[in-house]
Amino acid sequence: MRSLFAAVCLALLSVPLSAPLSVVPASAAPPRATAEEREVAAVFESARSALAAHRGGDVVPLLSRASVRSLESVRTAARTPGDGAVEKLEPAERFAAMGLRRYVNPAELRRMSLGDLADHGLKQGWLGPNIIAGSSLGPVRVKGDRASGLLMVDNRPALVPADFVREGGQWRIDLAGVFAFGSQMLKGFAAMSGKDETAYIADLLDKLPPPKPAVLRR
Numbered sequence: 001m002r003s004l005f006a007a008v009c010l011a012l013l014s015v016p017l018s019a020p021l022s023v024v025p026a027s028a029a030p031p032r033a034t035a036e037e038r039e040v041a042a043v044f045e046s047a048r049s050a051l052a053a054h055r056g057g058d059v060v061p062l063l064s065r066a067s068v069r070s071l072e073s074v075r076t077a078a079r080t081p082g083d084g085a086v087e088k089l090e091p092a093e094r095f096a097a098m099g100l101r102r103y104v105n106p107a108e109l110r111r112m113s114l115g116d117l118a119d120h121g122l123k124q125g126w127l128g129p130n131i132i133a134g135s136s137l138g139p140v141r142v143k144g145d146r147a148s149g150l151l152m153v154d155n156r157p158a159l160v161p162a163d164f165v166r167e168g169g170q171w172r173i174d175l176a177g178v179f180a181f182g183s184q185m186l187k188g189f190a191a192m193s194g195k196d197e198t199a200y201i202a203d204l205l206d207k208l209p210p211p212k213p214a215v216l217r218r
Helices: 002-010 037-051 055-062 066-079 092-101 106-113 114-123 176-193 197-207
Strands: 137-142 146-153 162-167 170-173
Touching: 002 170, 037 055, 037 137, 037 162, 055 114, 055 170, 066 092, 066 106, 066 170, 066 176, 092 137, 092 146, 092 176, 092 197, 137 162, 176 197
Parallel strands: none
Antiparallel strands: 137 146, 146 162, 162 170
C-alpha cells in the first residue's frame, strides 16, 4: 500500500503517513542529451527542491492545468457538506478528499488554498517519506508536448513515472497518471476485500495515525 500512499503524496493532498518527512539527497542525474530533456529535468528539480525546503506551495505553479483542476476538485469536494461531491470523485481523489476531511478542521479547510494545504501538509509531516523530495529523475523521453521520466526512489524505479506536459511553452508536472494508478489500486483492493470503494477507503484512513488534537474534525 505504500505505493498508493506515495502516489497520493505526490499530488500534495494525501493524508499523513507514519514516518516523518525524510529528505534524501537526489542521486546524480544522467546526462541530458537535448535542451528539452534539460528543461523537463529542471522542472522536476524545482519541485523536488521546494518540497525538500518545506515550500509546498511553490510546487503548485509547476503543475499542469489539468492537474490543478483535479486537485481543486478534491479540495472543493472535501469542503462541500454531505457525501455527494466526494462520491463523484475517482477513488484516488476520493481518498485525498476523505483524508482532508479527517485531518483538517472544516474552518481551516474552507480557508486554505491548494498552496496553503501543501504548506500545511509539510509542516504536519504529511509528505514523508516524500516521493519527490527523496527521489531523482532518471532518463527522460520527450515526444511532442509530452514527456516522461523514470522516477527513482532509493535507486529503484517507482511504480509510476514522472509525467510532464508542455503548456504555453513551459513544461509542467502532469499528475494524471498518478491519480489513475492510485484509483486502479484502490479499485482492485476494494474488490478483493468485498467492500465498496468508499468503505475500503474509510478503513484505510482508520488504520492511519489519528489526527493531531489541533486538527480534529468537528
